[in-house]
Amino acid sequence: MRHEHFGRGFGGPGEFRVPVNIVKNDGSYDLFIFAPDRAKEEFKINVKGHELSISYALKSDPAEHKNWIRHEFIKTPFERSFMIDETVDAENIRAEYVNGILQITLPVIPGSEKPAHAIPIN
Template sequence: MTLVKFNHHPAHRTFGGLIDEVFNNTARVWKDDVLTNDFFGTYPPVNIQESKETYALDILVPGWSKEDFKINLENNVLTISAEKKAEQKNEDQKQIRREFSFRSFKRSFSLDETVDAEKIQAKYENGVLQVQLPKKEQDLPKSKSITVA
C-alpha cells in the first residue's frame, strides 16, 4: 500500500534562501505553515499499521460526524474525503469573532493486489476514522512445519 504524497512548498530552494527564511522569517513560516486554520484540515494526519491479516488506517479528524465522510475505491486507489456544509447565519445576531471553519479534505492511498476490496470496513469514533483493509486469504502467510532430515 502506498501513501499518495503532496508537496506544500517548492523543493528547489537555494541555500542562501533557506538560511534567510530560517533566520529572518521564522515567525511568518511558523504562522503560515502551522498555525493556519487549514493546516490539519486540508490533510488530516494518518497512521498506517500492517499486521498479518490487515492494513489499518487511523485518520485524525475530530469535529466531524460519520455522515460527513465519503470513502471510495476505484482502480485500486482508496479515496477518503469529507465536506462540511456552512451553517445558516442568524440575522438577529452580530458576528464578533469567528474561529470555527467549515472545510473539506481528501486523502488518497494506492492499494496493492493483496487488499480484499469486498471486506473493507470503516468506523468513526472519538475523532478518529478507522479504516480496516483486510488482506486476501491466499496472500496471508502460511505456517509450515519443516522436519529436519
C-alpha cells in the same frame, strides 16, 4: 498497500492535509484519520481499481453561527488517496468513526503476501 497517491491531498501550498496513521497488522492494514468533530455521514470512502480515496465535505457552514465570541478553528474539507495492491480484499474494507478518529480496516487476502527477502549490497 502501496505508497500514497501524491496527486491529491498531499498538502500543497495552502492545502489542508488531514493526518493519517497507518499500521500493518497480521491480517490487515488499519488507517487512522484524525478528523475530530465531524459527522460520519459527511465522509466518503471509495475504491476504484487500485485507488482508495477518503474525503470529507461540509454539508453546512459552521461559520454561519452568528453568536460566536471567538471562532478560531474550522472544519476543512479534505481528500486523501492511497494506492492499494492485489493483496487487499477490497470487497471487505470496513470503516468506523469513533471519538474523532475515522478508522478504515483493509483486510489482507490470506496467502497473498509475498515473503520478505534480503537484498544483497554489492
